[in-house]
Amino acid sequence: MWCRCVALRPLQQLAVTSLNTTGLLTRNLQREMSTLPRVYVTRQIPPEGLKILRESGQVQFELWDSDDIPVPRKELLQKVKGVDGLLCVLTEKIDAELLDAAGPNLKVLSTMSVGFDHLSLEELKKRSDQNIIGIRVGYTPEVLTDAVAELTVALLLTTSRRLIEATHEAKTGGWGTWRTLWLCGHELANSTVGILGLGRIGVAIAERLAPFKVKKFIYTDLEPRPELASVINAEYVSLDELAKQSDFLAVCCALTPETKEICNKDLFSKMKNTSIFINTSRGGVVNQEDLYEALSTGQIAGAGLDVTVPEPLPINHQLFTLKNCVILPHIASASYSTRNAMSALAANNLLCGLRGEAMIKELKL
C-alpha cells in the first residue's frame, strides 16, 4: 500500500528523451531523481498537498497510499530510513525510536495538524542541539480555525439541546404527544461561556456564539491574554472560577504535560449540574473516568466530545452508554476546503524547510 512518486517538473521541462515509449524512466531522469531530497509521506493526504509535492520538482517521495489504514509502525520505521523529510499526520508518533530509524539525514518534519502532542518535542530539540542544522518542524495552525470553531458550535448545540436523543426518539417511537418538559435542554441566551485555553480557536468559537446572546465570556490560561480576550470581551478568571461560573465550558487548550487530565473530578465537582462540557482539543486533557462519573451522577448536564483516549474509542466504552454524552470521531477540521488547505500548508512547509527557507508555519523548538 505504498507508491513511489517523483516530484515531476512540468512535462515540457523534461527532456523528451527522459521517457521511453513504455513510460519507464530513462537513466538520465533516474540520475536526476536520485539527487533530489527523499521524503516519506505517511498518509494519502488530500489532493492539493500531493499536487504541490508532485509538481515541485524538488523532492522524490514515497507515500503510504491509504487514508483508511494508518501506516503500520514497522513499515514506517523501515520507510523513514535515510529520508530528508517526513510529512506525517497526527496518528504517527514521532519519538526517539522513529527519529533514530530516520537517521541524521532527516532535516524537516511537517505535520498536517495544528496539534503537535504526537511529536516528542524533547527528542526533536535534543537532536537540534546536537546537530548544527537540526530538525525543523512545520504544522498547520490558522487554516483550520474556522472549521474547528464551526464544529465546536455544532457540537455544543447538539449536546445542550439534546439533538441526538431527540432524533432517536423521533424515529424509534418515543415521540408521543407534545410534552411540556420532554427533551428540554439548556440555552445559550443569557449564559456564561467559559473557554479553557484561549487561542485563535477559542476566539473564533466565542465570535460565533456571541450572536446567540451569550451574557458573558470568561477564560483561563497560563496567563491573561488581553489582546485575544479584548476581541471577544472575555474576562480572565482562575480555573476554579471557570468551573464554577461556566454554563458552557469549551476546552480549547493544547495537550501538554501541564494540561494532561486537567479536566478531572476536581474540576467537574465545581461545575454546575446544569453545565455542558465540550472538548474539541485533545482527549488527553480529560480524565474520562471522572467525566463518566460526573455525567452519570448528574454532576454536570452533558458533554460533547470530538476527541477521546484512545481514538477510536472502543464501541463498548462506558461513555457510549450515556444519553448525555455526544461523541464524534475527531472531525473538527473535517471540511473539504480545510483539509485541502492543511495538506497544502503541510506540503509547502516541507518544501520551504528542505530549501532551507523559513516555513510558512514553523514550530519554534
Ligand SMILES: O=CC(=O)O
Ligand atoms: O486535531 C486536529 C489537528 O491537530 O489538526
